[in-house]
Amino acid sequence: MTEPRYFALPVDAVLPELCRCLAEQGGAVLEAPPGAGKSTRVPLVLLDAPWRGDGRLLVLEPRRVAARAVAGFMAHQLGEPVGRTVGYRTRLDTRVSAATRIEVVTEGVLTRMLSHDPALEGYAAVLFDEFHERSLQADLGLALVQEVRQALREDLRLLVMSATLDVGPLAEGLSLPTVRSEGRVFPVDVSHAPPGRDQDPWDHCARQVEALAGEGTVLVFLPGVGEIERLRERLSVAMPVQVLHGRLAGDAQAAVLAAPAGPRVVLATNVAETSVTIEGVTVVVDAGLERRPSYDPRRHRSRLVTRRIS
Template identity: 65%
Template sequence: MQNEFPVDDVVAPLLEALQQSGCAILEASPGAGKSTRVPLSLLERFGSRPGRILMLEPRRVAARSVATFMASQLGEPVGQTVGYRTRTDTRVSAATRLEVVTEGVLTRMALSDPELQGIALVIFDEFHERSLNADLGLALVREIREAFRPDLGLLVMSATLDCGPLEAMLEAPVIRSEGRSYPVEVIYRPSASRQDWRDHCVQQILSVTADAQVILVFLPGRGDIRRVARGLSESGYGLPVRELHGGLPLAQQQQVLEAAANGEPLVVLATNVAETSLTIEGVTHVIDSGLAREPVYDPARHRSRLVTRRISEASARQRSGRAGRLGPGCCVRLWSASEVMASHQKPEIARVALDPLVLDLARWGCREPQQMQWLDLPPVAAWNSAVARLRDGGALDAQGGLTTFGAAIAGLGVEPALGMLILAGREQGLPVCAARVAALLSERDILSQGVDLRSRLQALETSPDRHRSLLLEAQRLLAGDPQDRQDWRQSLGALLARVYPRQLARLRQGEGNRYQMMDGPGVQLPPGDSLSGTSWLLILDTDGQPRDARIRLAMPLDETDLDSVLGDHAQWHEQIGWDRQRQRVTGWRQRRLGAIVLHSQPIASLTAEQQVQGLLEGLRTDGLGLLPWSEDCRQWQARVATLAAVEGEHWP
């Protein structure tokens, strides 16, 4: 291989570090060639060892693209010496010696074979992104190296990372490739206060066209990409506009990268897959929205959801650096220079639901997070919350061990909440519908209007060609070709209510769009939504706000859908209190579904104990003035209180 990339200069010391300690850390800036040059160099020089090299990528688009590029460098089709494996797509053969996989694939391999037989070296690429799967994978590989395979090589590669904690944890040498970059002029151009930032983004693209070769535009999601592309089209924009995101088929991703490499002027509208995971050639200008979609725990639906958030300073530097690889470049940032940003992004383990992590570790035999070695220990509250949900769902037993049902969920390769739905759907005669709902919940919303789940399922039936990728994912989850034994329009509500009882919500009295959820939070429908006024909803997605979250996806329910849930979860409680208006103790029997009061009736006769309980409640709220004491009694009380204050040690 020719010495064309900055990282080539450190391959020799990197190989020496791996041969001496079996473990190393490589820090190299984006575009230095670490994702493609290093694995091929190691394949050439490390390949004398028996076994394959396994390289982890945080995204499917990067795994496929990196493997395809490396295969082309060898003059071979992907799947020969270099292959890839993702949850939905695999190109490997008996000849494959370098396998690029998404991070979750390593977890499944380790759980199936704790010795990782046949693997000589594991490479973690883009580790600075600190995904949950990467942290879990590193903890598993560490334990495998210590318990079973001291010969297993480990290389952690990162674009920007404070390597101190990682270096201490792995006791590994750090090799740095400084890279070659040109100065990048950074310009701050925030949008006006009432202007849609995407319209402002279109204006900025138009303003830099004259001297640009490839304009790389960072946008948070596919909806934003479509919006900006439409704005450019309506403006009569002359340059070709290409989209790049994780939902594109491999062939279309390659077409975008090839078009940029060919030197033709164009605009690439990309999500943060282009931040570090992929190298786009020919970039002279970057326009950065400063936003990214990332998973965050949503308490209203009891699992993580993607939300749009401000990126960190480290991410902003990586993005702007894309414009300085060929020569001096320019980066336009669509926010104010005075805005304060976090220095680094929080690792996923500190901000997402931990249900998949807890389930995988239960399969590994670990019931407490302290039993493993972590770069960041999983938060105790998030861990305990995940354990409780998995126990409620039957995936874990009372001691935290994996049940047969939990093992079946883990085998599906989706987050546990969706696995529970898929298995329940098979049992209840709705396997196809349940798989489609799971696919809908694991991908981006296919409709931009309304929150009714039924409209999404109908769209899959009436426009299958338009939603082919989602239907293929649903087919994968089916594990065969079963048919629904009943009409989902009559049966889906009851199925969802049984699987997700905590996500039930009832309309608040006297309000058309505000709801009380079973476990406490209040949520609301968008104004004018077709489901307004519906008595019961099953909440499937919200905007993630902690108070009065806006509902984004829901299933309407009728009373019959709730029968089994009420039988299993509704309970009678006695409510004893003080009626301030009538100045008396009152008691009510209430049937509740969590925080939702279903029925309430007065208690006709209160016991003496209940009377005392209610009176104490009144004293707490209204004070001692409630007691029927005479003036003489109150004078005596005051004298005793005074003496107690003066001679406190002699008074009880």
């Protein structure tokens, strides 16, 4: 394996404590703000943990875009292609091999893995990344893994990582120690520009993006693919306009994330909020809306609802 190409990240300061907790207490809850490096640094460091032996590390990401991006970044640090030491599994795409030691998977994949292999034989640890996003699959997966640790695999390590969740009750419920990492803080200027009462919101959003477009990357958060396409049709800027969402093909997603810093506009859903790094962002335009599943008791099923977010 090629010597890893590491650079300093805020999470590095707590890695010795984190490794000690996993070795001596079987797990930990890591609280680290966005940008600390927990998603890509921690799994690589745990490759050298004595307790791992020949076992694999299973890293759970809440989204397919994040799973591919995290696996790709770690493989790049090792100087390898994805699918060798670091691979990933999603519902529609898998890149793993016999040499894979870190598997990045989406949360639904873990549930299927546990149904076929309840003891998770061959895995030394399960890492839940971005647990603050919370979902039924993530909560179910954590409950099942905790059950496996208590009934079948006392040697199975568990690490839960979060950026914004109040980790105290979680750590207490899992009987695990808490490790906290400090992040880096940058000055941010915030302005509010709501559309007029009779103004088309996407025309207004397009004008705001055009006014703010400059030398860096303008990242625009939108609730869904439909809104991305509507805004793209309305934009008139002298720079590339790219899109990023979960339905985009893996190679197209990787191309957006790997693009060098420079003038461009990236229209994205909230897949770009966590675990994904876009180079050169100088301006963020947030439409203030998100699309989330909401349970309808009358129809006894969930439906997607567009609602305001801060």
